[in-house]
Amino acid sequence: MTALGLPDTIQACLFDLDGVVTKTAVVHAAAWKETFDAFLRGYDGQRPFDAVADYDEYVDGRPRADGVRAFLDSRGIHLPEGTPDDPPDAATVHGLGNRKNELLLAKIRTDGVEAYDGTLRYLEAVRAQGLRTAIVSSSANCRDVLRSIGAEHFFDVRIDGVVAAERHLPGKPHPDTFLAAAHDLDVEAAHAAVFEDALAGMDAGRAGRFGYVVGVDRVGQTDALYAHGADTVVKDLAELGGKE
Numbered sequence: 001m002t003a004l005g006l007p008d009t010i011q012a013c014l015f016d017l018d019g020v021v022t023k024t025a026v027v028h029a030a031a032w033k034e035t036f037d038a039f040l041r042g043y044d045g046q047r048p049f050d051a052v053a054d055y056d057e058y059v060d061g062r063p064r065a066d067g068v069r070a071f072l073d074s075r076g077i078h079l080p081e082g083t084p085d086d087p088p089d090a091a092t093v094h095g096l097g098n099r100k101n102e103l104l105l106a107k108i109r110t111d112g113v114e115a116y117d118g119t120l121r122y123l124e125a126v127r128a129q130g131l132r133t134a135i136v137s138s139s140a141n142c143r144d145v146l147r148s149i150g151a152e153h154f155f156d157v158r159i160d161g162v163v164a165a166e167r168h169l170p171g172k173p174h175p176d177t178f179l180a181a182a183h184d185l186d187v188e189a190a191h192a193a194v195f196e197d198a199l200a201g202m203d204a205g206r207a208g209r210f211g212y213v214v215g216v217d218r219v220g221q222t223d224a225l226y227a228h229g230a231d232t233v234v235k236d237l238a239e240l241g242g243k244e
Contacts, residue, residue: 004125005232005240010211012187013126014178015119015155016061017137019197020216020237022145023114029055031104035096036071046075056221061198063138063161063171064097084165105141115149118238123154125241132156134181136194138164138171157184172200175208182210195237202228214240 002008019025029051036049049055049071058074059067065081072079072093082092088099126133134157135142142160146152159169159181169176175189182192193212194205199221205213206229215225215233222233234240 002129003241004122004129004131006193007212009191010131010193012132012134012182012185012192013195014134014136014181014192014210015123015195016197016201017135017139017142017145017160019060019218020195021115021119021123021135021151022149023116024108024145025060025197025218027107027111028060028104031100031107032059032067034103035100039096040075043075043077052219056199056219056224061138061172061196061200061204063164064100064140065093066171068093068096068100101140108141108145113145113148115151116236118236120151120154122237122241123151127154132185132187134159134185136177136181137161138177140165157181159184172198173203173207175204175210178204178208178210182208197225199224199228202230205229 015021018028032055033049033051040046040048054071058071080092082090082094084094086092086095086098088095088102133155135155137160140161142158159177164171164177169180171177178194179189182189189208190211192210193214194210195214195216196202196205197216197218202213202215202225213229213231215230217225217233217235225233
């Protein structure tokens with residue numbers, strides 16, 4: 001292992017945004033809960049959205065519309081797809097997703113965005129060692145969030161919700177967005193490391209046959225991260241630095 005805690009065959013590092021670089025996973029979970037709980041009140045016998053279990057299983061790491069479909073399917077509820085520009089009060093898959101995004105942006109505007117200092121230090125070390133880097137996120141707000149924490153310069157490539165839509169890339173748990181990032185960095189998947197906190201991201205890393213998959217456990221799900229394909233799990237990326 002290198003001083004970065006990675007196999008010496010790794011030439012590039014592919015980082016998820018929410019929960020890995022920024023402390024926004026909890027904000028996403030709160031926005032999803034507010035969205036789904038309001039929606040579920042119209043259905044008798046439905047329990048509220050669980051901001052831990054339901055979030056981890058159905059929406060974390062996925063594109064918004066995929067998360068809406070997955071969660072509603074788990075409750076036996078089916079809605080029309082609608083279109084991406086549906087208003088947030090529309091009773092459609094995209095309408096619910098847009099409502100969640102509206103709530104998320106309001107929370108971010110109110111409370112701001114924080115970065116994980118350990119991740120920023122690790123990114124500096126990765127760049128100092130000459131490894132190429134990419135941010136890989138399902139969020140359509142990725143660029144704005146990176147700019148808000150002054151971290152855009154850490155990444156050579158950005159594959160986010162906007163880019164994925166333009167290129168028609170399926171989101172996590174499919175590996176396509178990570179594979180696109182490796183391609184844009186001109187690195188084979190076997191020589192790239194994936195850094196993810198979401199179970200869907202672990203699945204994507206495993207499906208893409210990446211050289212190393214690092215699970216970042218922010219919420220006490222170490223066993224699940226390993227079960228979904230992590231090669232190693234840390235609570236903070238600073239733990240990887242300094243390993244020989």
